[in-house]
Amino acid sequence: MQRVVIVGGTHGNELGGIYLHKLWQTPPAEWSQLPFSVESCLANPGATQACRRYLDQDLNRSFVPTDLNNPDLAAYEAQRAKVLSARLGGADFLFDLHNTTSNMGVTLILSRPDALDDPLTRQLCSHLAQDPEVRIYFNPSPPEHSPYLPSVAQRDITVEVGPMAHGTLNASLFFKTRETIEKALAFLADWHTDKSQPAEQGLTYYHHIENVDYPRSSEGDLAGMVHPHLQSRDFEPLNPGEPLFITFSGETIAYQGSETVWPVFINEQAYYEKHFAMSLARKVTQRL
């Protein structure tokens, strides 16, 4: 392990990572004691300046390898993806800092199919998830199709922190994110020098099943909202027959699935345009 990168501002209105980047432009003294280099990177300066998620297209959907190799793609983020891929490609570990309007605490998102089989990633996540506010969400995407920024590195974790309205800062979540990264860097240093304790007692994670759209009218307009009973209940079990949505006139729409699921990204602002009201996951606990 030689090079660790911390990325903020992949989405230009998620201010937690953006202001951590500003803080870390003066590297903390402790970083110079680490047995690897650490650098902080602002991913989308144009969108950050505009305080918008993106200018032309979602940067965190712009890293599909065929797109990176297509010189004809001229959108701001398509070009930015090429620049970042060249700059960050090959980094040993990359943390990509995000915020969400969903009540997700600190969620470590793993998107490589083999992430949980990789001893370092697995041990690091297990170490961080000893904190009950930290959870692991496994949403695998084949590397040849992965659209995500952190896929350019050798290993990565997307750190999703909320609830926080985009374009705002929340001090508690800001410091919680900083603490999470500090803990991760300390663990990586111990791992690097063989001092890490493989203290894993087993691992609980949430395995992505599917995304669920809002109810819609025949014209495709929103026809309802997340039900009040479900709002802010990310990572809590949802059983068949329990309330999922409510229409604008007040009719409850129940969850029709056949198994208990654990919703995440409930009512995330940026996913309205992607037609996701939430994602459903299965809770998995692996014993050693």
Add this chain to the structure above:
Amino acid sequence: MQRVVIVGGTHGNELGGIYLHKLWQTPPAEWSQLPFSVESCLANPGATQACRRYLDQDLNRSFVPTDLNNPDLAAYEAQRAKVLSARLGGADFLFDLHNTTSNMGVTLILSRPDALDDPLTRQLCSHLAQDPEVRIYFNPSPPEHSPYLPSVAQRDITVEVGPMAHGTLNASLFFKTRETIEKALAFLADWHTDKSQPAEQGLTYYHHIENVDYPRSSEGDLAGMVHPHLQSRDFEPLNPGEPLFITFSGETIAYQGSETVWPVFINEQAYYEKHFAMSLARKVTQRL
């Protein structure tokens, strides 16, 4: 009283009023029983389409009379203000529905200097504020300088509802807003037919003192956040010496004022660009 107007979407990313407008495009059957006309109006269709607060400039700062009379102002919202002023001018009562990322519950904002002396406005607010989730915020602006949309009507209340991230819906707040408007219409009908009960036992309201900016660097950049102790504590007392902000490196900045104040609009997203971290108000209770 002949004409009541309910306005949504003055800001195009405040979805509560926008989806109430969609609901009310089919007027509720009860409205036809009222002794006055009720119409619902979508104020900023362009910004609503883009799901942004505004396209060119804040519509709710575009109603200064000299601007309405200036044909050279060609921004989208400058023109929209003229159209709305012609369409809505002279309405007897106007409710303008807004959402905020601040924890303000249902806040009735009064911006006419004489609003609290007007028996109808006063009695209506007193009636609605019997609900402990409903509060009155008095922020007077001289009519000749008032930039606010509802200033075009004879009487008005801005209904500010939160906390809700812009670009999202929250079902509980959606139905709470609908209930507030239904109660207000019922009260206006009773007033119109002399059936209203002047049950006012006194009135508590929050009188605007000043807006407070975030701490800033010498270059004008944000240098801190709302302190965790103050976050979401809208309408709670803030005493001299208590935490106000916290810097990115973790230093607390205390409130330096000489009197207890009641902050509102704490950490509202749209006010970052206006350089307001919050507004401070004085709590006033008038006995009859």
